[in-house]
Amino acid sequence: MKRKKIKKSAVRKLVLLVVLILGIMFFLINYNSVDKKLERLNYSKEAIKEIKDNKLEATILKQKYSKTLDTALTSKDFDKKNLELYFNIKFNNSKDFIKNINQLAEIGYDDKEINKIFSKVNNKEVNYLTNYTYISDLKNYLDYKIFKTENLERYIKYRDENDNLSYKEIILYVNMNLDKAFYDNPKEVTNPDDLLVLVNKYNKLPEEYEAKNLELIDSKYSVKDMKLRKEAKEKFEEMCTDAKSINLIIKAVSAYRDKDYQSNLYNDYVKDKGLKMAEEFSARPRHSEHETGLAVDVMGGPTGYDLFENTKEYEWVKQNAQKYGFIVRYQQEKENITGYHYESWHLRYVGEKVATYIYENDITFDEYYALFLDN
Numbered sequence: 001m002k003r004k005k006i007k008k009s010a011v012r013k014l015v016l017l018v019v020l021i022l023g024i025m026f027f028l029i030n031y032n033s034v035d036k037k038l039e040r041l042n043y044s045k046e047a048i049k050e051i052k053d054n055k056l057e058a059t060i061l062k063q064k065y066s067k068t069l070d071t072a073l074t075s076k077d078f079d080k081k082n083l084e085l086y087f088n089i090k091f092n093n094s095k096d097f098i099k100n101i102n103q104l105a106e107i108g109y110d111d112k113e114i115n116k117i118f119s120k121v122n123n124k125e126v127n128y129l130t131n132y133t134y135i136s137d138l139k140n141y142l143d144y145k146i147f148k149t150e151n152l153e154r155y156i157k158y159r160d161e162n163d164n165l166s167y168k169e170i171i172l173y174v175n176m177n178l179d180k181a182f183y184d185n186p187k188e189v190t191n192p193d194d195l196l197v198l199v200n201k202y203n204k205l206p207e208e209y210e211a212k213n214l215e216l217i218d219s220k221y222s223v224k225d226m227k228l229r230k231e232a233k234e235k236f237e238e239m240c241t242d243a244k245s246i247n248l249i250i251k252a253v254s255a256y257r258d259k260d261y262q263s264n265l266y267n268d269y270v271k272d273k274g275l276k277m278a279e280e281f282s283a284r285p286r287h288s289e290h291e292t293g294l295a296v297d298v299m300g301g302p303t304g305y306d307l308f309e310n311t312k313e314y315e316w317v318k319q320n321a322q323k324y325g326f327i328v329r330y331q332q333e334k335e336n337i338t339g340y341h342y343e344s345w346h347l348r349y350v351g352e353k354v355a356t357y358i359y360e361n362d363i364t365f366d367e368y369y370a371l372f373l374d375n
């Protein structure tokens with residue numbers, strides 16, 4: 001009886017051991033199966049099927065999980081020759097993501113370039129790039145926040161013609177339309193009532209627009225009745241008052257002009273001085289800042305506005321106008337940007353913050369607009 005018992009329990013133990021060993025073996029085999037390894041890496045069931053169908057296990061198991069690859073594997077656009085590329089492209093949720101990677105690679109972009117493109121350019125613009133030839137210096141453009149893909153062809157052309165300019169300048173100037181002739185297909189502004197509206201030779205006021213909230217400038221500070229937008233008028237008077245307290249006499253000689261007035265002014269200029277001069281010194285109707293009620297031409301002391309440049313009033317205005325929200329709009333040596341000859345007398349109201357920035361950075365309002373307001 002005793003021996004039998006021993007035998008029975010020994011058999012039982014043996015069976016248990018075998019079961020245990022088999023269990024461990026089964027577990028180890030299963031644990032080390034390709035499926036399980038890929039699953040543990042995080043690949044989806046569908047992706048694992050594709051991996052096995054394409055016999056890519058060996059390559060894929062050598063690397064870390066890639067969500068881009070996972071997505072590629074289950075996409076109809078999966079292209080085996082771009083396998084390595086998928087590993088290196090940061091995943092994003094954009095439409096046609098995999099198709100776009102394939103096309104960018106086909107054109108000649110490498111993983112670094114493609115990552116940069118996706119980080120800087122929206123989906124519609126990626127499509128633009130996929131339809132374009134390889135641009136070896138694309139990354140130099142993409143570094144700038146104001147880069148616009150729709151202007152890319154113009155940047156490239158402008159850079160060919162102006163190789164002395166930096167990429168930043170190329171982008172800025174093309175965004176400002178400086179690669180086009182003045183008045184070439186000007187854009188109608190959508191924010192004519194905005195205190196920061198940009199009106200120049202590329203941007204015009206709507207045909208029927210009339211400035212609102214116009215108020216007469218105090219007769220102490222103007223040579224005849226003339227109006228400015230309320231905000232500009234108040235600050236202008238404040239500036240003139242402060243100037244007067246230190247014996248500087250600043251007076252408005254021209255402020256708000258309606259469309260007809262500007263039209264006559266321009267046409268008279270053309271008649272008197274010819275088209276070329278008129279274009280340099282006068283604005284076509286709807287293209288003058290005077291039509292916004294935010295610009296004022298001034299004179300200093302007893303001299304006319306055209307001599308303002310030589311007055312002590314001008315010296316003071318140059319250093320102080322920004323505190324009242326005004327800028328000297330058409331600066332010296334900026335003619336190529338503003339499209340106008342230097343006009344010391346033409347002041348534009350943009351508010352203190354913007355005026356101070358423009359003053360401190362010695363830029364034009366056109367540049368300020370392209371840098372911060374044009375989006």
Ligand SMILES: [Zn+2]
Nearest residue numbers: 295296297346
């Ligand atoms: Zn003016």
